[in-house]
Amino acid sequence: MIKLVVKRVVSMVAILLVLSATIFLLQKLSRTDPVHAYLGANASKAAIARESHILGYDRPLVDQYFHYVKGVLTGNLGNSLRTRRGVATDLGAYLPATVELTLFGLFLAVVLGGLLGLASAGRWRGAAAFRLIMVSGASAPAFLLALLGILLFFNRLHWLPATNDTAYNNAPTGPTGILVVDTLVHGQLAMWIDAWKHLILPGLCVALGPAVSIGRVLRTSLVTTMRSDYVRTARSKGLTERAVLLRHTLRNSLNSALSMTGLQAGLMFAGVVVIETVFAWPGIGLYTDQSIPAADFPAIGGVTLVLGVGYVVINTLVDVLQAVADPRLSLA
Amino acid sequence: MAVAEPYVGQPLGRGLATRVRIRQIRVVGRRASTVDLLAVGAFAVVVLVAIVTPAVAPHSPIVPVGIPFMAPGHGGFLLGSDEVGQDILSRVLFGLRSSLAAAGAVIASGVVIGGLIGLVAGAAGGWVDDALMRFTDIFLAMPGPVLAIAVVAALGPSFVHTLIGVSIVWWPFYARIVRAEARALASRPHIEAARLAGVGPLRRAWRHILPGAVPAVLVTASLDVGNLIVTLASLSFLGLGAPAPAPELGAMAARGLQYLLQEWWVPVMPALVVFLVAFLANLAGDGVRDLMGDR
Numbered sequence: 001m002i003k004l005v006v007k008r009v010v011s012m013v014a015i016l017l018v019l020s021a022t023i024f025l026l027q028k029l030s031r032t033d034p035v036h037a038y039l040g041a042n043a044s045k046a047a048i049a050r051e052s053h054i055l056g057y058d059r060p061l062v063d064q065y066f067h068y069v070k071g072v073l074t075g076n077l078g079n080s081l082r083t084r085r086g087v088a089t090d091l092g093a094y095l096p097a098t099v100e101l102t103l104f105g106l107f108l109a110v111v112l113g114g115l116l117g118l119a120s121a122g123r124w125r126g127a128a129a130f131r132l133i134m135v136s137g138a139s140a141p142a143f144l145l146a147l148l149g150i151l152l153f154f155n156r157l158h159w160l161p162a163t164n165d166t167a168y169n170n171a172p173t174g175p176t177g178i179l180v181v182d183t184l185v186h187g188q189l190a191m192w193i194d195a196w197k198h199l200i201l202p203g204l205c206v207a208l209g210p211a212v213s214i215g216r217v218l219r220t221s222l223v224t225t226m227r228s229d230y231v232r233t234a235r236s237k238g239l240t241e242r243a244v245l246l247r248h249t250l251r252n253s254l255n256s257a258l259s260m261t262g263l264q265a266g267l268m269f270a271g272v273v274v275i276e277t278v279f280a281w282p283g284i285g286l287y288t289d290q291s292i293p294a295a296d297f298p299a300i301g302g303v304t305l306v307l308g309v310g311y312v313v314i315n316t317l318v319d320v321l322q323a324v325a326d327p328r329l330s331l332a
Numbered sequence: 333m334a335v336a337e338p339y340v341g342q343p344l345g346r347g348l349a350t351r352v353r354i355r356q357i358r359v360v361g362r363r364a365s366t367v368d369l370l371a372v373g374a375f376a377v378v379v380l381v382a383i384v385t386p387a388v389a390p391h392s393p394i395v396p397v398g399i400p401f402m403a404p405g406h407g408g409f410l411l412g413s414d415e416v417g418q419d420i421l422s423r424v425l426f427g428l429r430s431s432l433a434a435a436g437a438v439i440a441s442g443v444v445i446g447g448l449i450g451l452v453a454g455a456a457g458g459w460v461d462d463a464l465m466r467f468t469d470i471f472l473a474m475p476g477p478v479l480a481i482a483v484v485a486a487l488g489p490s491f492v493h494t495l496i497g498v499s500i501v502w503w504p505f506y507a508r509i510v511r512a513e514a515r516a517l518a519s520r521p522h523i524e525a526a527r528l529a530g531v532g533p534l535r536r537a538w539r540h541i542l543p544g545a546v547p548a549v550l551v552t553a554s555l556d557v558g559n560l561i562v563t564l565a566s567l568s569f570l571g572l573g574a575p576a577p578a579p580e581l582g583a584m585a586a587r588g589l590q591y592l593l594q595e596w597w598v599p600v601m602p603a604l605v606v607f608l609v610a611f612l613a614n615l616a617g618d619g620v621r622d623l624m625g626d627r
Contacts, residue, residue, distance in 0.1 A: 011473075014470070015470055015473045015474065018470050018474075019474055022474075022479070022482075023482060026482055026483060026486035027486065029486050029487065030485070030486035030487070030488075135611060135614050135615055135618070136607075136611060138558070138610075138614055139558055139562065139607055139610035139611035139613075139614050140562075140607050140610075140611075141562045141565050141566060141569075141582075141603060141606050141607060141610070142566065143565075143566070143569050143582070143585055143586070143603055144585075144600075144603035144604065144606065144607050147585070147589075147592060147596075147599055147600050147603055148600070150592060150593075151592065151593075151596055151600070155592075155593055265475075266474075266475035266476055266477060266478065267476075267477055269475055269477070269478050270475075270477030270478055270480075270481065270563070270566060271566070273478075273481065273570065274566050274569055274570065277569070277570065277586070278589065288481070288570070289570055289571070291485075292485055292489065292570060292571050292572065293571060295485075295488070297485060297486055300481070300482055300485040300486075301482060301486075303478075304478055304479065304481070304482040307475055307478045308474060308475055308478060308479070311474070311475035311478070312473060312474070315473065
């Protein structure tokens, strides 16, 4: 087990190095010269040269890369060309809302995916209809779900709000930045309920696609496991179908569903960017959407790095969880 | 999958009997259901419509032709008109066309780049295989769609840059699949025989290993079309595709967002088209997989 964890962490570091190198190279490739953009169109050549020198842009590429990695490790992601603040400062302000939405979405995706998988693997009449539901879910772009969700739950039924993460101007901003936690810490019950109301619709939109993928994989793997001899034994002992499914089959089928969850996190991050745009959710997705028209690559690179780290960490966790679910894996 | 399922969860005796029958059916390949054939047919129609769009679209996709904000079915606009009076039907038809072309281009580049790397790795084996697959794994371990956003943002928003950005993150899947097939084939007797007959490594890889990997690639590619259409539409939604007024489905939905509560059809129609095409592509992908046998 420890050996597996060490191995995974080592490969995680390698992947993160390549990721940072990729973002660094993209920054070099991007057609906006950050110094020029930062100093403005009227900056003199001398001023640009001086600033470039201060920022180290006249040094060899490898040097610059190490400088960049050092900056990243000490929390310096460069300056946003649009907001004129440090990208790290900006991300600090926008990230908590995204963490809130992503964690809730991931939770929903796992729960819904598990239910879909179990329901469609079971032996009951409605199971066939699930194929259609799943294919539909896998084909719906997140923004369509958001549009229809807003039309139905906000515009028609007036059940849920459609923009931002709170209706209050004086909502607490600390200590975590995650609203459903902060409002509770400050004892603001009305604000807490309001925060959940704002979270439901975007959370569902983000979760549905991944939930379907998780459900599909779980179903396939459940169906395969159900064919094994030990399941036949369990049935022949006279166990109910429910007990066979939940107590005997599920754990052995979790493996591929878990790795699908990890893979789907990547897709979900892209979904989060889109959904935050639609719902004006004050997270890094909205920040990205505002940075794209401004060609603010330092900001986009910073977001990519943060999401990339999140993705790699989640997948490392998934690898370890798989070994917990199936101890044979840690022997390999 | 479709054939094997009836057996699952059935009482013991019948289950065993069915299992034997399943094995027999499997030998000759899987039955293609009517749904599969219908799905493949429907998707073929969509592709055909995309090809002939310039001839069948009622209006130009970028020239305003009538009163803005006409509801679907009014003023001669089947799907309504948008904020400047362009015909939404014509715009989504052209959007559909560029969407499918883009998906095709990304798949083609994925198959070529990934296929080449996978084939070399699988056919060569040894350290070449190790090195190439480590490289591929690192790409697989990064969040593809997010990286694609960064690539397009760095190159500057445009249709071609979107294709480049998505292709860069899309090939590793194909490399993995081709490598696995090639690896399995490389140890088969007919390759051994070819080697003993004096066939060189390049010709062995090209003539004897590559054809064996084609079915698996075809199945993966057909299952990929729906995914790609949704992914590309999402990038376009974020403003990373062709600049306005180009008819791109994602961008149309994004620009129409502000009219959602009054003129819902402006953003919803293009989004619905993305869904419908992806839905048909996914069903057809399942169909192709069933037609090709269990892979």
